Amino acid sequence: MKVCRHCGRARSAESFLAGKAKRVSSTCSPCRRKLAADHRRKYYASLPPDKRHELTHRKRAKAYGVAHVPYSRTDILARWRYTCAYCPGVATHLDHVTPLSRGGEDVEANIVPACAPCNLSKGAKTLAEWSETFGPEDPPF
Numbered sequence: 001m002k003v004c005r006h007c008g009r010a011r012s013a014e015s016f017l018a019g020k021a022k023r024v025s026s027t028c029s030p031c032r033r034k035l036a037a038d039h040r041r042k043y044y045a046s047l048p049p050d051k052r053h054e055l056t057h058r059k060r061a062k063a064y065g066v067a068h069v070p071y072s073r074t075d076i077l078a079r080w081r082y083t084c085a086y087c088p089g090v091a092t093h094l095d096h097v098t099p100l101s102r103g104g105e106d107v108e109a110n111i112v113p114a115c116a117p118c119n120l121s122k123g124a125k126t127l128a129e130w131s132e133t134f135g136p137e138d139p140p141f
Contacts, residue, residue, distance in 0.1 A: 004028040006035070050074055061106035071108040080113045086122075089115035099124040 001010045005026045018025035018032060025032065044052055053073045061068035077091055084091045091113030098104030101124045114122070122130045 006031040084115040085112035
């Protein structure tokens, strides 16, 4: 048994083996996971919004297996004067016109600003599918 220097709990020796090389650590594995998560959270919080957005979207595009070309979230919103592409509302989100899950690319030409209600109601639908959800009355925004 060994005592963790971070939490002070006594744990088995296996819980103090770290990394692929299984080197002995002074911190138990649950504490190492928590410390690593805290570090990642602080790191991403310290980044400028455009850089944080870039890293997040590069990862999403890779997960969907689609192309990703870096773009500036701020520039897109400013170009549209922070107005939603679908209604006269204030845009706070960016929407992929052709969703990544439908093979749309993560490039500036496939991205428009959208207000939260429009973007969240559109979800992963194409524009044609989304327009069918409105029915005979006006859209719900």
